[in-house]
Amino acid sequence: xxxIILVGAQWGDExxxxxxxxxxxxxxxxxxxxxxNNAGHTIKIGKKQFILHLIPSGILHPHTRCVIGNGVVVDxxxxxxxxxxxxxxxxxxxxxxxxxxxxxxxxxxxPLIDTLREEDRQKRAKIGxxxxxxxxxYGDKMMRLGIRMCDVIDxxxxxxxxxxxxxEKNRIFKNIYKSPSCSYQKLLITYRNxxxxxxxxxxxxxxxxxxxxxxxKRLLFEGAQGTLLDIDHGTYPxxxxxxxxxxxxxxxxxxxxxxxxxxxxxxxxxxxxxGEGPLPTAFSSTMMEKIREKGGEYGATTGRPRRCGWFDAVxxxxxxxxxxxxxxxxxxxxxxxxxxxxKVCVGYRIKGKIIRNFPANTRLLSNAKPVYExxxxxxxxxxxxxxxxxxxxxxxxxxxxISQLIRVPISIVSIGAERSxxxxx
Ligand code: GDP
Numbered sequence: 001x002x003x004i005i006l007v008g009a010q011w012g013d014e015x016x017x018x019x020x021x022x023x024x025x026x027x028x029x030x031x032x033x034x035x036x037n038n039a040g041h042t043i044k045i046g047k048k049q050f051i052l053h054l055i056p057s058g059i060l061h062p063h064t065r066c067v068i069g070n071g072v073v074v075d076x077x078x079x080x081x082x083x084x085x086x087x088x089x090x091x092x093x094x095x096x097x098x099x100x101x102x103x104x105x106x107x108x109x110x111p112l113i114d115t116l117r118e119e120d121r122q123k124r125a126k127i128g129x130x131x132x133x134x135x136x137x138y139g140d141k142m143m144r145l146g147i148r149m150c151d152v153i154d155x156x157x158x159x160x161x162x163x164x165x166x167x168e169k170n171r172i173f174k175n176i177y178k179s180p181s182c183s184y185q186k187l188l189i190t191y192r193n194x195x196x197x198x199x200x201x202x203x204x205x206x207x208x209x210x211x212x213x214x215x216x217k218r219l220l221f222e223g224a225q226g227t228l229l230d231i232d233h234g235t236y237p238x239x240x241x242x243x244x245x246x247x248x249x250x251x252x253x254x255x256x257x258x259x260x261x262x263x264x265x266x267x268x269x270x271x272x273x274x275g276e277g278p279l280p281t282a283f284s285s286t287m288m289e290k291i292r293e294k295g296g297e298y299g300a301t302t303g304r305p306r307r308c309g310w311f312d313a314v315x316x317x318x319x320x321x322x323x324x325x326x327x328x329x330x331x332x333x334x335x336x337x338x339x340x341x342x343k344v345c346v347g348y349r350i351k352g353k354i355i356r357n358f359p360a361n362t363r364l365l366s367n368a369k370p371v372y373e374x375x376x377x378x379x380x381x382x383x384x385x386x387x388x389x390x391x392x393x394x395x396x397x398x399x400x401x402i403s404q405l406i407r408v409p410i411s412i413v414s415i416g417a418e419r420s421x422x423x424x425x
Contacts, residue, residue: 002261008226009265009319011273015331017041027220030058033252034242037078038130039224040300070102071252076194100205101150138241206254221249227319238277265325281309313405318358327411339377347371
């Protein structure tokens, strides 16, 4: 034992990178199953900070093997940059990283479409994408217009497929967006070169992982983004274009659900959201500034300031259900250390009625008024606590109440960015 899926149980940026780094110590394989380089996990080791977008954060532990599953979309240029960065830092990647032969590739026309669409949307509602081409790449995958790792290394097939796909893309660029077309020759040369560099990493990772399970290796599935950004269970349409929830770990790797032992949901002790879409528990502007600064709430991928708010138990209870969470890892408790009163949202008032379940209708959510419970703040530093019992009494009471509301036990409490600032229960 044991195979663990780790997911974000809010809107992403919950501090998954740090928790993965802690769990990676006791894992053999760390696997990304969805998203692309729109994710950004920050891990602090001593004075060094690593921000990883595509390669599983487990790579920082030399004993692990890391896998980019079939559910991930890969921008080769971004991948090579990350490999070079890690190698520069003395971390070996070559023999430890495998990429699924079924993973789809991002092409320059994907970010281009992302940008053109988002600009066009200025007139309507923006989604707030990272413009890395992730959504259009998944769109092509679903429309059966994608190019996978196994396709790009099959040169004859790749030539033909690229030519067919570009025919349609260029018609769209020319006629709808009045923008210049993409050069077939240029793309062919670039991606032929990429294919050579990718080839040593490409393998049937479904077989690799099932084989590892047979050998009783410990697998850790690393979710990117968060439950409320999941294409099915999130605040649609202000979501990412893949299944960030636990189910995505199965379809995104080719592992059966019977092999999973735990599903850990990572939550901040408060709530943040980057990009567009409703955030019912958003702070007032002064409080927003204060927590944003204290918590360093700026996107790891885009640097965008995150909106911050009180802990929303309705959101996390929804996450507990759709992921089947077996425990919670609560991060950034230290950020609340100086507050005299801390609120927790336990329901929404919508059109005069109180509801306690997370609504599907994003428009209703935009008009939801949070129903709060108030808790006294502990007003003491938590960062030095080594055990749960060493946390201030009021901090423990706050955590216990969260766990009670979500109906899921807490297994980890994080009280600082460093590895050492972690309490394992
Ligand atoms: P992820 O995408 O879920 O991994 O989250 P991010 O990496 O975007 O955000 C987490 C940020 O918070 C990083 O800068 C971490 O170093 C930092 N962090 C993680 N856990 C804690 C914690 O318990 N306390 C504080 N103060 N910072 C933390």
